[in-house]
Amino acid sequence: xxxxxxxxxxxxxxxxxxxxxxxxxxxxxxxxxxxxxxxxxxxxxxxxxxxxxxxxxxxxxxxxxxxxxxxxxxxxxxxxxxxxxxxxxxxxxxxxxxxxxxxxxxxxxxxxxxxx
Amino acid sequence: xxxxxxxxxxxxxxxxxxxxxxxxxxxxxxxxxxxxxxxxxxxxxxxxxxxxxxxxxxxxxxxxxxxxxxxxxxxxxxxxxxxxxxxxxxxxxxxxxxxxxxxxxxxxxxxxxxxx
Numbered sequence: 001x002x003x004x005x006x007x008x009x010x011x012x013x014x015x016x017x018x019x020x021x022x023x024x025x026x027x028x029x030x031x032x033x034x035x036x037x038x039x040x041x042x043x044x045x046x047x048x049x050x051x052x053x054x055x056x057x058x059x060x061x062x063x064x065x066x067x068x069x070x071x072x073x074x075x076x077x078x079x080x081x082x083x084x085x086x087x088x089x090x091x092x093x094x095x096x097x098x099x100x101x102x103x104x105x106x107x108x109x110x111x112x113x114x115x116x
Numbered sequence: 117x118x119x120x121x122x123x124x125x126x127x128x129x130x131x132x133x134x135x136x137x138x139x140x141x142x143x144x145x146x147x148x149x150x151x152x153x154x155x156x157x158x159x160x161x162x163x164x165x166x167x168x169x170x171x172x173x174x175x176x177x178x179x180x181x182x183x184x185x186x187x188x189x190x191x192x193x194x195x196x197x198x199x200x201x202x203x204x205x206x207x208x209x210x211x212x213x214x215x216x217x218x219x220x221x222x223x224x225x226x227x228x229x230x231x232x
Contacts, residue, residue, distance in 0.1 A: 033219055043207065045219035056219060091161060097218050102168060104151060105220060107161035 002026070006092050006108035014116050018080040021111045023092030024073055031097025033105060034067055034077050037089040046090075049075065050097050082115045089113070118143045118210050122223035129198050130231050136183075137193045137226045139208030147213040150184070150191045151220070156204040164206070167191065169213070195228075203230045 005024040013019055025032050034046040047057040049069045060067070064083070069075040079086055089112050093105040119142045129135035141150070152164040167175045167184050174182050179196045195202055205227050209220040 031218060035220075042224045043220075043222040045221070048219045050218070059219075089159065093161075095218075101218075102149065102166075102213075104163050104166055106163070107153075110159050110161075112159075 004092055004094050004106055004108035006090075006111050008111060009109065010112045010114075012114045012116065013082060015083055016081045018078065019082045019086075019113060019115075021077040021090050021092075021113070023075045023077070023108060025075070025092070025094030026106055027073070029094035029096055029106075030072065031095045031101075031105075032069060032075050033093040033095075034075070035091040035093065037091060037110070038087075043091075046077070084115045087113055087115050118145070118148075118212070118221045120208050120210050120221050120223040122206075122208055122226050124226045125224070126227040126229065128229040128231060129195075131198055131200060133198055134194060134196045135198055135228065137195075137206050137208075137228065139191045139193070139223055141189050141191065141208070141210050143189070143210065145212055149211040149213060150182075151209040151211070152180070152182070152191075152193045153207045153209060153222075154202075154204045155207065155225070161207075165193065198230050200230050200232065203228060 007022045032049045037043045046059045047067045052069045067077045089110045091110045093107045095105040096103040121140045148169045150167045154162045154164050165177045165180050181194045183192045205225045207225045208223040
């Protein structure tokens, strides 16, 4: 079975450019999460979707960040304009969710983003 | 808000020996889930083991087991018969049960070194 698929695996771009990260969750999973991993702050939840609807975006650092989930099999995280401090590994995860679900989250391989 | 603390930035163990990784958490909730994830140099986030707070019995998965002390808010991971492939970063994570807060709160991680 295919796991969570993220693209690209690596992205290097110059500050000020728009960056779009992509995620395909596991088929049948209805919850999708975006996390960011940095040395300073560790792993942080950015935003969480349930049934394609954003439930909690309190972790989105600022207005330069936006996320969408137009359908059950695709999500994007966009940064515009990008800044060097956005450099991090961005993970997408999915699960069979719902308030009382005991199912774990399955992670993609992450996108390593470097903003020069 | 919940917090997760891993007080050991790095641990080292001889191959075939047993090692215990510590994790404590702070929450006012009575029902929740706890997880240990492994992150090898390949960057994948791999679920190792999970525990539901309402279950008194400690979870076990082959060589991996936990010591869950709910009153003390402690959730340690024991790895028996350590193998070279166990070398990785290990993250403890907390998830609420219910209330729509399905995102994971992670500790800062413990770097586990296996010495041959």
